[in-house]
Amino acid sequence: MxxxxxxxxxxxxxxxxxxxxxxxxxxxxxxxxxxxxxxxxxxxxxxxxxxxxxxxxxxxxxxxxxxxxxxxxxxxxxxxxxxxxxxxxxxxxxxxxxxxxxxxxxxxxxxxxxxxxxxxxxxxxxxxxxxxxxxxxxxxxxxxxxxxxxxxxxxxxxxxxxxxxxTPRYEVDPERQRALTERFLAAAAGDDLPGLLDLLAADTRLVGDSGGRAKAPLRVIESADKVARFLAGVARSAPAGLEFTVREINGGVAALVHLAGVPDSVIQLGVRDGRIQTVYIVRNPDKLGALATR
Structure with a gap:
């Protein structure tokens, strides 16, 4: 051949x-x-x-x-x-x-x-x-x-x-996913606790992956109140210059967060019945490097 x-x-x-x-x-x-x-x-x-x-x-x-x-x-x-x-x-x-x-x-x-x-x-x-x-x-x-x-x-x-x-049963309609993701980002970035609570299901879970290389919770955070308060606290201490881009990642709508032009994290939401059931946040820099070139 x-x-x-x-x-x-x-x-x-x-x-x-x-x-x-x-x-x-x-x-x-x-x-x-x-x-x-x-x-x-x-x-x-x-x-x-x-x-x-x-x-x-x-x-x-x-x-x-x-x-x-x-x-x-x-x-x-x-x-x-x-x-x-x-x-x-x-x-x-x-x-x-x-x-x-x-x-x-x-x-x-x-x-x-x-x-x-x-x-x-x-x-x-x-x-x-x-x-x-x-x-x-x-x-x-x-x-x-x-x-x-x-x-x-x-x-x-x-x-x-x-x-x-x-496997959780999540909604997959991309337009609804995008709209909810944008509302979530606006509420989180604006330290809007009531706005976040309005989006989260009562039993919402937040799963953060940092591999010990970046700031992220080392355990799964459970309940809407705890997740919202965690996100609001992150917003208050976030550095200036964060930029959000909505992308299709792993087949679903996600937010790619850049800081000074470098991928900082990926946020994806699991949604059911119009409410956020799971918040996935990947911050391990070893898992974000490829996104800079894609």
């Missing part, structure tokens, strides 16, 4: 490979590393025996991502504070597919789903991604992961039930 063709075939499938790796790992940098490793395996493989490049590449990527997931899970046990996935812009071209594949991609990379997937075992997560997000047959997943088809079916059923039971 000519070198140009080898590269073109891989690039054609790169969005799918990135999608597999990101959903399994929850970090853009880790997913990109896995895809690069997959390229090295592909470029050095005996491709005369490859009948279906996509299946071959997905198999390589899945196994590499599974190995990487087992490594990073050990590191996450010592992570400072709550862990959230690395924000992924889904409103730009790049690693995000187009057309029908894009719809499936964005639905399965929401923060709510990825957070729940963190509680799956590495094998359960791999099976869930390949089956639920990509619709691969059980027999093919079994071959990819070197497991029996019966074992894969069992893993898939367990993972599916776990995710369905624990």
């Amino acid at each position: 000519p070198e140009e063709t080898v590269t073109d075939v891989f690039e054609d499938h790169r969005p799918v490979l990135f999608g597999v790796a990101y959903r399994m790992l929850g970090r853009v940098a880790d997913a990109e590393d896995v895809v690069q490793d997959a390229w090295l395996r592909w470029s050095g493989a005996d491709r005369t025996q490859v009948r279906e490049p996509r299946a071959f590449l997905v198999r390589i990527t899945s196994r590499l991502a599974l190995d990487r997931l087992r490594q990073v899970q050990a590191r996450r046990e010592s992570y400072v504070g709550p862990w959230l996935p690395e924000p992924l812009p889904t409103d730009l071209a790049g690693p995000v597919p187009d057309g029908a594949e894009r719809t499936v991609f964005t639905e399965s990379v929401t923060l709510a789903v990825l957070v729940v997937m963190e509680s799956l075992s590495p094998l359960e997560r791999a099976v869930f991604v390949l089956r639920e997000a990509f619709g691969y047959p059980y027999a093919e997943i079994a071959g990819t992961l070197d497991r029996s088809e019966a074992a894969v079916r069992q893993l898939a059923g367990r993972a599916r039930r776990h995710v369905a039971e624990r």
Whole structure:
């Protein structure tokens, strides 16, 4: 196969490979590393025996991502504070597919789903991604992961039930999300406690991810009163020059906050019945660097 063709075939499938790796790992940098490793395996493989490049590449990527997931899970046990996935812009071209594949991609990379997937075992997560997000047959997943088809079916059923039971049911209408996000930002930035309380559900939760690298709560804050008072306190001590941009991140409306032109945080709201149920805030600078170039 000519070198140009080898590269073109891989690039054609790169969005799918990135999608597999990101959903399994929850970090853009880790997913990109896995895809690069997959390229090295592909470029050095005996491709005369490859009948279906996509299946071959997905198999390589899945196994590499599974190995990487087992490594990073050990590191996450010592992570400072709550862990959230690395924000992924889904409103730009790049690693995000187009057309029908894009719809499936964005639905399965929401923060709510990825957070729940963190509680799956590495094998359960791999099976869930390949089956639920990509619709691969059980027999093919079994071959990819070197497991029996019966074992894969069992893993898939367990993972599916776990995710369905624990994933919050949020509204996804983008216009309503945008309007509520803008109202939330105005109330928070204006130290408007009554305005915040009017937007929050009684059992609102705020989950902040700083990794110990920035100011953020080290525990989940629960109840509308506590969340509103925390946000109002943040507004009073916020530095001058913060800028807010509403973006599509992880398939939903989110606010990207810049300070002096540098990404400072990402804020995304989980909304149900017109009220904010969850406030996700990512402030770990290690998870924001890619946003400066996207």
